[in-house]
Amino acid sequence: MASSMVVPVIDVQNDTFNELWPAMILAIKTSSFVALDTELSGLGNRKSLLAVSIEDRYKAICHAARSRSILSLGFACYKKLDDKAADTYLVQVYNLTLLCSEEYIIEPQSVQFLVQHGFDFNKQYAHGIPYCKGNNKAESDDRGVHIRALFTELLRARKPLVLHNGLIDMAFLYQSFYAHLPDRLTTFTADLSEMFPAGIYDTKYVTEFELRLTASYLEYAYKKCKLDSSRRGTSGGTEPHVQLHFCQYAGQMSSYVDYRVCPAVGSVEGQTDVCPRFSAFGWCSNGSECLLSHDTDLIILQDEKDLGNKRTKRKRRKEKKKGKGEAAEDGAPQHKIPHMAVDLQETPDEKQGAESSSEKGSLMDTQQNEREKTDIEGNGVSQDNTLEITPTTDDDAKTNTNAGEESRTKDGGSEKLSEKLSKTEQKKTADSGLHRAGFDAFMTGYIFAHSCTLNKKKGVEAVGKEEEEESWVPSCLNKVYLSGKSAPLNMVKSTFSKSSKAHVAKMEMVWGKKV
Numbered sequence: 001m002a003s004s005m006v007v008p009v010i011d012v013q014n015d016t017f018n019e020l021w022p023a024m025i026l027a028i029k030t031s032s033f034v035a036l037d038t039e040l041s042g043l044g045n046r047k048s049l050l051a052v053s054i055e056d057r058y059k060a061i062c063h064a065a066r067s068r069s070i071l072s073l074g075f076a077c078y079k080k081l082d083d084k085a086a087d088t089y090l091v092q093v094y095n096l097t098l099l100c101s102e103e104y105i106i107e108p109q110s111v112q113f114l115v116q117h118g119f120d121f122n123k124q125y126a127h128g129i130p131y132c133k134g135n136n137k138a139e140s141d142d143r144g145v146h147i148r149a150l151f152t153e154l155l156r157a158r159k160p161l162v163l164h165n166g167l168i169d170m171a172f173l174y175q176s177f178y179a180h181l182p183d184r185l186t187t188f189t190a191d192l193s194e195m196f197p198a199g200i201y202d203t204k205y206v207t208e209f210e211l212r213l214t215a216s217y218l219e220y221a222y223k224k225c226k227l228d229s230s231r232r233g234t235s236g237g238t239e240p241h242v243q244l245h246f247c248q249y250a251g252q253m254s255s256y257v258d259y260r261v262c263p264a265v266g267s268v269e270g271q272t273d274v275c276p277r278f279s280a281f282g283w284c285s286n287g288s289e290c291l292l293s294h295d296t297d298l299i300i301l302q303d304e305k306d307l308g309n310k311r312t313k314r315k316r317r318k319e320k321k322k323g324k325g326e327a328a329e330d331g332a333p334q335h336k337i338p339h340m341a342v343d344l345q346e347t348p349d350e351k352q353g354a355e356s357s358s359e360k361g362s363l364m365d366t367q368q369n370e371r372e373k374t375d376i377e378g379n380g381v382s383q384d385n386t387l388e389i390t391p392t393t394d395d396d397a398k399t400n401t402n403a404g405e406e407s408r409t410k411d412g413g414s415e416k417l418s419e420k421l422s423k424t425e426q427k428k429t430a431d432s433g434l435h436r437a438g439f440d441a442f443m444t445g446y447i448f449a450h451s452c453t454l455n456k457k458k459g460v461e462a463v464g465k466e467e468e469e470e471s472w473v474p475s476c477l478n479k480v481y482l483s484g485k486s487a488p489l490n491m492v493k494s495t496f497s498k499s500s501k502a503h504v505a506k507m508e509m510v511w512g513k514k515v
Helices: 017-029 054-067 108-116 121-127 147-157 167-177 185-195 203-210 218-233 251-256 276-281 296-320 357-364 423-432 437-457 465-470 501-511
Strands: 005-012 033-040 070-080 088-100 129-131 161-163 200-202 243-247 257-262 406-408 414-416
Touching (some): 005 017, 005 243, 005 437, 017 070, 017 088, 033 437, 054 167, 054 185, 070 167, 070 437, 088 121, 108 121, 129 147, 147 167, 147 501, 185 501, 203 218, 203 437, 218 296, 218 437, 257 437, 276 296
Parallel strands (some): 033 161, 088 129, 243 406
Antiparallel strands (some): 033 070
């Protein structure tokens, strides 16, 4: 079974932004791909976000992005390690607390959700990194040390961008750190296809249409992928599986790190009845008052048991009725509402809580609410404003290839982070809850890394490193999940669309030439 993993997440605020800037830029530039997540102050009218017309949905998202703000931004940089076993990554995770300098709407339900999941509004207003939305108003986006310049560096790095249910995320990022959102959806998708030439990947689309998981909300998808990857690593064979390394942080840098513990999926004693709504969508209107279990570990194990029973019954039926061709049932386990369907029991307006990017997923999921995204934390630099990676010898290093709970050192050694946690840090971790934007970005990246491993196993062979990285998950390239739709939104520039004028000007600034 999977082992617990300890993930270091670096908390970035206004007073530490300059100090951590070099480490963040280095992490982005040297990464193989970047996973990203946001925490929002609200989403507006939920029914409009789920309109039948995709163009109408886009207009509602634009209204939300222009009137609301990003409260925190999380990104996880995954760097493939060539000197390690296949599918081994060095991961650096950052969480940036932001504060919009303009007036914006913040919804009570969002505040309630964020506070319940550990978001500190006092810290945000006192130490949030300031930014202005829309087109440039003061500092140039290609100079200086500020959040819009960081987004520009992300564009210049030309790395694949990975999100979970990411349409709303991308709209907020565009409006907050790039330029005013274009009025037409086709223009928006054309701009994004040029902003991220290495491709955009949506792990919600990946989990539903590539991995075909029973549920696709972020916590479920991450834990299921981690469990499957761990089983591959402990199978005794040579099954490819994801292995992770993390940096060690010393001196002043260590005070910025929030160690996040992700418990292993294991057998759950006691209650066995799971909540069908939470099981399918990651959300339940009864919340903590629900009499049924909301334990994601239990849900995953129950799903596996139900699917196993279904396969057994199907096999027996085929054996009994050879040649009669009885169609096999296919669908969600008996205890589960099919997650691909729109949850119509409650309209979006009846449930307006929680808009962390996770909810964006949730709420955009028509109540496929994915209590997912909330904080961002990342990697950092050590004392004296330089990234310190403490060297250890291979003899002293202990490698756990199944859990990936390692901290990578300069000469390739590693040490379990769990052994470095003090009681204070462990308490801090326990009090933080699971849903934070930085950690959500980490989970999003892990799902993508796992899907890339499976994709290679299917026979997608690449020649050379560059071609391998370009072929991450070809079937999901530039396809963004749309709630309640059987087809994704393709992030491509059609022959009938034009890029926005603001975007063309930005691209000249970013890359020094017209796109």
